[in-house]
Amino acid sequence: MDAESRRTRFEALAPGLVDPLRRYLARRTDAATADDVLSETLLVCWRRVDELPPDPLPWAYGVARHALANAERGARRQRRLAARVAVVDPPRESVAGPGDEAxxxxxxxxxxxxxxxxxxxxxxxxxxxxxxxxxxxxxxxxxxxxxxxxxxxxxxxxxxxxxxxxxxxxxxxxxxxxxx
Missing domain, CATH: 1.10.10.10 (Winged helix-like DNA-binding domain superfamily/Winged helix DNA-binding domain)
Incomplete structure (x- = not known):
């Protein structure tokens, strides 16, 4: 498949993937992580556009699931590091504002x-x-x-x-x- 037909195929498929994937991720993680994982998922879809099945959404959910697992592992590593740093330099206490709870x-x-x-x-x-x-x-x-x-x-x-x-x-x- 040449570059132009790959681009055409991806541009035809991507709009049908974005909203369902965004909802999938929003129900599983915070908004910033959801956006990052959505971007990574779409990048994988772009790179592998030749391999996408006729109904790409379930396949894309699988990609998003793996990307989210990777993001969560990274977040756990960051929390462990932050805990170690907090022992040396404790953070100031903050108070939650209105609307912080979903x-x-x-x-x-x-x-x-x-x-x-x-x-x-x-x-x-x-x-x-x-x-x-x-x-x-x-x-x-x-x-x-x-x-x-x-x-x-x-x-x-x-x-x-x-x-x-x-x-x-x-x-x-x-x-x-x-x-x-």
């Missing part, structure tokens, strides 16, 4: 945090990114059958965690009507 579904976040990271990621891909088992399989490098089985079990575990913390799962009906 609105989150606390029971859901608690329930997801109680799950194994692999289960939580599987549920996020299914619910937040609205991917089907075959697309999730592409992202995670699994078979669609394995994803279906793991997804079923992960949904059961999430429902159990929500029950433990006293929250209702979103699909459960009110007990006032008598049915559940």
């Amino acid at each position: 609105a989150v579904d606390v029971p859901l976040e608690e329930a997801l945090a109680a799950l194994r990271p692999a289960d939580a990621e599987l549920l996020r891909l299914w619910a937040w990114e609205e991917l089907g088992p075959s697309e999730i399989a592409t992202v995670l490098g699994l078979t669609p059958n394995a994803v279906s089985i793991r997804l079923h079990r992960a949904r059961q575990r999430l429902a159990e965690e929500l029950r433990k913390i006293g929250a209702r799962a979103g699909h459960e009906k009110s007990r006032k009507g008598g049915a559940r």
Whole structure:
């Protein structure tokens, strides 16, 4: 493929990738890291435009997932270094300002945090990114059958965690009507 056709293909695919990838990353990390990882993901897509499948989004989610893992490893290294530096030169205390806390579904976040990271990621891909088992399989490098089985079990575990913390799962009906 010549340079002009590579560019044309990438320019046709990129607009369909940017917003879903931005949402995927925004739900998993802070805004600055999400922007950095999005840039890195698009760079990989550009470099490998010849290898992109006909439906590139699940493939791009996989790239973003790996890039995010790399960014998180780098952030952990930076935090360890900052902790060592803080012993020598402690930082001044700061007070959070208004609007610093994002609105989150606390029971859901608690329930997801109680799950194994692999289960939580599987549920996020299914619910937040609205991917089907075959697309999730592409992202995670699994078979669609394995994803279906793991997804079923992960949904059961999430429902159990929500029950433990006293929250209702979103699909459960009110007990006032008598049915559940």
